[in-house]
Amino acid sequence: MQRLGVAYHFVNEIETSIQNIFYAFQQNDDNLYVVSLRFRLVRQQGHYMSSDVFKQFTNQDGKFKETLTNDVQGLLSLYEASHLRVRDEEILEEALTFTTTHLESIVSNLCNNSLKVEVTEALKQPIRMTLPRVGARKYISIYEINDAHNHLLLKFAKLDFNVLQKFHQRELSELTRWWKDLDFANKYPYARDRLVEYCSFGY
Template identity: 50%
Template sequence: MDEKGDFKETLCDDVQGMLALYEAAYMRVEGEQVLDEALEFTKTHLAVIAKDPCDSLSRNEIQQALNLPLRKRLPRLEAVRYIPIYQQQPTHNELLLKLAKLDFNILQSMHKKELSQICKW
């Protein structure tokens, strides 16, 4: 097998790497053939991986990415969606997780207060 084939085989075994390449490929501009090919490659392989019943966490993350790339999502809504995913990862940082939850709750509280004030007008 050639070096290019080895690379593709290794990448297919790395779901997080494949997702990162997929998301990065969306940063391309018109005419970037390498990133166009990377996008097609990752779409095809992620769709196959998403059908694997073994890893539901990766499957959900892949399906969401294929439906709507990260750069096209609203950051705050993405944060609330990602917190439970991050919490399930064995290597998560407990302090960072608490900070993310606190940040989201504070911002949500501020929005509720603002909405309440607007409704009173």
Template identity: 50%
Template sequence: MVSSSMNMSAGDGRENDDDLYTTALRFLLLRQQGFKVSCDMFDKFKEVDGKFEESLGTDAVGLLTLFETTHVRVHGEDLLDEALTFTTTHLESSIEAHRLSPLEARSYLSIYEERGHSVNQTLLTFAKLDFNLLQQVH
């Protein structure tokens, strides 16, 4: 668990500290820096029945960040195992529901790339290669 000195104070200009994106990104960055943070911080995104809130399915950036976060989980973190299943299901259904034109996809590549070090470089490289291959076909 991170010490309380790592917590952001209210009034520091961060109104959305409790959103999925911010929570997942904070967790990911701390884990990548070697901090042993608890995944319990994601409990606030679960319903009474223990499942992730379905409303999170509309937060594409939050889902993508949580998906990336699940890749730094350690054995026994069932909550992050559930998060991987949840995010994979919602991201795959989102892909089916929102097929993008190649030009739209290219603009999202730029946005994703601007996120810097929190980006899955393998995924980004694959997406760029896929776009370039499609461009060559046309």
């Protein structure tokens, strides 16, 4: 729901879910995808979770196990999680290097089209560095070609995106009229006349 851009409708429910994940986290879970996803969601929500949860996936020398390269979804999830690292978290620095190298080497050979597109987009711009509304527009297209997508949720995301887009267009139209009435560009020629750039519209 967060990536589809509809999370703002479910703020309380999401916070409750994140709290449950945080307190029920199992240190011995050996599923890289699940551990990485939980880690990213908890940190993304502003809670701290130790990066030590990833030690089980490393060898004694601190390097990630090569067997993990067979788990593309796990690699992608770890890649996204590594972008929420803080200073001196060497294990996440290693995770970023490890996942980037392997994802770049396998992306062109992926048979699953939705996963291939998702990996390609992530390598260009990870979730952490993507503007929410721009990311939602991209992810709606990726989610749509995923055979396991929820039809109702996808329809809701599309409708919500279009409603918000129309709202922002009306708002921009009203602001533009107000801006022209001020005659700001002529009164203050030394200032930048870039109204649209000043409007973030929730991005």
